[in-house]
Structure formats: C-alpha cells, structure tokens
Amino acid sequence: MxxxxxxxxxxxxxxxxxxxxxxxxxxxxxxxxxxxxxxxxxxxxxxxxxxxxxxxxxxxxxxxxxxxxxxxxxxxxxxxxxxxxxxxxxxxxxxxxxxxxxxxxxxxxxxxxxxxxxxxxxxxxxxxxxxxxxxxxDPKVRAPLGANYTDPGTIMKLVRPVVVEPLERKWETAKARIAPLVEKYHAGGKGSQKAGQEAQALFLGYLERLKNFRVLDPACGSGNFLYLSRRALKDLEHRANPEAEALGLHRQLTIETSPYNLRGIEINAYAAEFARVTVWIGEIQWMLKHGYDCRRNPILARLDHIENWDALLNEDGSEAEWPAVDAIVGNPPFHSSATSACAANSAPRQLRGSAPATTAGCLGAQTSCCTGSRRPGRRSRPSAARQSASSRRTRSAVEQTGRCWTALSRAPGSSGRGAMSRG
Missing domain, CATH: 1.20.1260 (Ferritin)
Structure with missing residues (x-):
C-alpha cells in the first residue's frame, strides 16, 4: 500500500x-x-x-x-x-x-x-x-504538511495509550460485569429478565461511550493523527460486537463511531482541507473493508469540526478556546530555537483557565505562535459553567498526552526532539 x-x-x-x-x-x-x-x-x-x-x-x-x-x-x-x-x-x-x-x-x-x-x-x-x-x-503552504512521513506505527505509540488503552479497560470492566448477568438470565427465575436487560445496557453503554468519545489534534496538519484515532475507535467498536455476541448479547448491525468523533484545529486552510480528505478516505476504506456500506446522499459528511483557525490566540490577542474533548493527540514539540522561544513566551498563559501554559504553547507552536499568524474570524466564548466543565475535561486530556510525550521522548532510540515527526 x-x-x-x-x-x-x-x-x-x-x-x-x-x-x-x-x-x-x-x-x-x-x-x-x-x-x-x-x-x-x-x-x-x-x-x-x-x-x-x-x-x-x-x-x-x-x-x-x-x-x-x-x-x-x-x-x-x-x-x-x-x-x-x-x-x-x-x-x-x-x-x-x-x-x-x-x-x-x-x-x-x-x-x-x-x-x-x-x-x-x-x-x-x-x-x-x-x-x-x-x-x-510554496513553502508557506507546504510547511504545515511536514517534511517527513510519519508511519502509522509511530503515530500509534501516542494514540494507543491516550485513546485505545483507556477504552479497552472500560470494555474489559464491562465484560466482567456482563458475564454473570448473562449467566443469571439464562438460569431463569426471579430477576433473570432484569439481569438480561442490565447486561445489554452495559454493552450499549460502552458503544455509546465510543460514539461520544472526542479526540482533538490542535495542530492537525494533514490529519494523520486524526485519521488513525478514528480508525482505532472504529476497530474498538468492531471488536466489541462479536465479543458481546459471544457472551450471549445482541450485536449491533451498524457502526456508530465516525469522523464526528474527531476535532481538529489547523491554521493553514489548505492543510485543514487535506486533513478532511484524509479522514474521508480513511472512513470510506474502513467501512467497505469491514463489509459496511458508506454513507449516502451525501457520501461525504461535512467535517466543519476540523477547523481553520489559530489554536492559541484570537485575533484580539485573547486566548483561544478549544472544544471539550476526551483525548488530545498530535506531535510533541520540536526543540528548535523558534519553538523554544515560542514556548517560553507562552509560559504565563493558561488555556481554558486550567491547562498548563507550556503544554498549550507547545501544542500550538508548530502552526500558530511560531508563524506569527492569526486565525480568520472570531469565536464566541462559552458560558462560565460550560467553560469550567470543558476545562476539567480538556485539562485531563492535555495532561495524559503530556505524560505520553514524556515517556516517548525518554524511550531508547529517541532523538530527544520527540518520538514523532509532524504527521
């Protein structure tokens, strides 16, 4: 391939x-x-x-x-x-x-x-x-796409611990609860119907969790991390169905995870469009490969949630608001003089009032503050209550990704500039 x-x-x-x-x-x-x-x-x-x-x-x-x-x-x-x-x-x-x-x-x-x-x-x-x-x-158009191909195996070194493993643990926990409930259902007698309903509800609850799981790449380039994150979510759902059926439950006939699980921010309009195409092609390939028809009328769902704007600053200099997500993926910071200065300048900032500013600066450095660019348009701020809830959710995702970046950079064979080149 x-x-x-x-x-x-x-x-x-x-x-x-x-x-x-x-x-x-x-x-x-x-x-x-x-x-x-x-x-x-x-x-x-x-x-x-x-x-x-x-x-x-x-x-x-x-x-x-x-x-x-x-x-x-x-x-x-x-x-x-x-x-x-x-x-x-x-x-x-x-x-x-x-x-x-x-x-x-x-x-x-x-x-x-x-x-x-x-x-x-x-x-x-x-x-x-x-x-x-x-x-x-032109170099200004080319830069966000990156100079090197990052192979899927390398990208998955971040996607797996941040996205896949936490959800796998949730499914293992659910299966451990489902098994005795199904056994009670088949044994019959008082409470058996309720046990069967609870077992099915646990399975459907896991699928709902997958459907509502949100992944953000705040400097998504041509979309490789988003594409592989979406594929990982679909693989999890696809595996859960036969496993649930083997436990005696009713499997679902459709796959609910989709490109809507993804959130992307990219300051370069061309790269943002390419990210959407990368996700569209990957989605269609996965569906057809696994025996599902792709969506119709239209075949391509709008991917407006892969957006073209500055992930760090609004045009008035205020801090940009990121969408509430469950996981953040993307490249670790590059150790050049430009990005180091950028991270240092960003140090006092607090993203969403909670995420460490150095993390926020590094996440966005490749496509916003190091280029001195500003996103087009203006985004409205959420209410205080919504902002607080989003802050907690996003901060957890940022911290989890930061731990993975640190582990990868310390791994044997690491170049010291992060385990991944720009995706």
Missing part, C-alpha cells in the same frame, strides 16, 4: 511543481489536485463510473481549454449529484466540491495526470497523503 502511495505522490508532486513554476496560486493548485485525487479514489472503489476520469482526459487531451471545462463539469456534478456524459454521478459534496476552479493543464501535466488516473487508488494509504504535492508547493 505504501509503494502505491509513494508512486502516486511522485506523480502529483510533478504536476504541482509544474503548475507552481508556471505561476499558479499554490492554494488554487492544491484545491484542484485534492479534488482530482479524491475523484480517482472514489472511482476506483466503485462510487463513480469506472475510468470516467481517464476517458475525459483521453478525449480532451488535445485541447486543454475544453479539458478544463469538462473537468469542472465533472466536479460540479459531484456537488449535488446528477448526470455527466450520460453517466450517473453520486452526491458527494461535504464541502470538498462546494468551490470548483480547475487549473488549465499543459501537455506534460495532462500526460502525468492521465498516467495517475490509470493507477489503482482504492488502496491508497491516507496517512501519507500530506506528502503528495509538497515538493511543488
């Missing part, structure tokens, strides 16, 4: 580089190529007519202007669903196809994109997608 993605990355990087050299706006190039990438993926997993992208390019490759018009019509059909070249196009949108502005291609770029369309994108590895266009992008 990684080899497929690496090959694809090279092809898209070539197109991005060529367009950048021709003077096209990097954000416009990135948006167009993200749409093209997602179209190829959706086509190869059967959500769009087979080889339609390739057919369009082949038919119009001698006339770049007409090709741009045809591609725009194709993407626009995905916005609401409809017909394109006598083919039925499903309703996708989710925000990805809200704005369509195709970059006109030159012959060499057309050939490269045509070759990419002939690849099998169904097994693309979402966690490396952030490197696809990096070589051809």
């Amino acid at each position: 990684l080899d497929i993605t690496t090959d694809a990355a090279g092809r898209f990087a070539d197109v991005a580089r060529s367009m950048a050299e021709r003077g096209h706006d990097p954000a416009k190039v990135a948006h167009f190529l993200i749409q093209s990438l997602f179209y190829m993926f959706a086509e190869d997993i059967g959500l769009l007519p087979k080889r339609l992208f390739e057919r369009v390019i082949t038919k119009r490759q001698g006339d770049p202007a007409k090709l741009a018009v045809s591609m725009a019509e194709m993407f626009q059909a995905m916005r609401t669903g409809g017909d394109f070249l006598l083919e039925d196009i499903a309703y996708f949108n989710g925000g990805l196809f809200e704005h369509v502005e195709v970059v006109e291609l030159i012959p060499g770029e057309i050939d490269t994109l045509l070759a990419a369309s002939r690849m099998d994108w169904s097994a693309i590895e979402p966690s490396i997608l952030g490197t696809l266009f990096e070589p051809g992008l």
